[in-house]
Amino acid sequence: MKILIVSDTHRKDGNLQWVMEQTKPFDMLIHLGDAEGSEYEIARWAGPGCELEMVLGNNDFFSHLERERDLMIGTYRALLTHGHYYNVSLSTEYLRREARERGFDIAMFGHTHRPFFEIDRQEGEKELILLNPGSLSYPRQEGRRPSYMIMEIGEDGKARFHQHYL
Known part of the structure; x- marks a missing residue:
């Protein structure tokens, strides 16, 4: 299974269209917010x-999208959120704690x-992947290169993540 993961396109969709064409075929597309009507x-x-x-x-002011999603991707339970409700601009700690408490x-x-x-490993706890x-x-980020991620679930059921830059 191949998943394209993107965020913050802000209705400037040229790079997104190019990435979609270059990475096809994929089974799932995850957009983590700020599509702004696209x-x-x-x-x-x-x-x-x-x-x-x-x-x-x-920035999705007139959208009917949900604030967050809870879904299964293979055997992984995933939380999808834009992150602003978890103050991710300051730290991932609140999101990390919430995701652990809710079993993601x-x-x-x-x-x-x-x-x-980041793969968060705490003794006595299962791993938590934050991305x-x-x-x-x-x-x-430094260098200001547009970026996206590919998640692949292999035959063994394990997820592999690849960060890509334009």
Whole structure:
């Protein structure tokens, strides 16, 4: 299973369209918020055979998207959120704690426009994967390269993550 993970496109969709064309085929597209009204176009670009999961960002003012999603990706229980309700611009600690308390294996977020990937291992607890694909439109990390992430579930059922930059 191949999943394209993006965030913070802010209706500047040229890079997203290019990435979608370059990474096809994929089974699922996850958008972690701030599509700013491009939801229907993104669904059309993804096509009918692709599962689309999107959440509400802090700039999605007139959207009917959900604030967060709880879904299974293979054997992984994933929390999808934009992240602003968890103050991820300051720290991932609140999101990390909430994801652990609610039994998630993966917490995906956007909002910061900075790529982030961490496997949180605590003694006596299961691993928690935290990730942010960064932004395809307005990157804020050093070098300011637009970014996205690919998640692949192998035959062994294990997830592998690959960060990509334009």
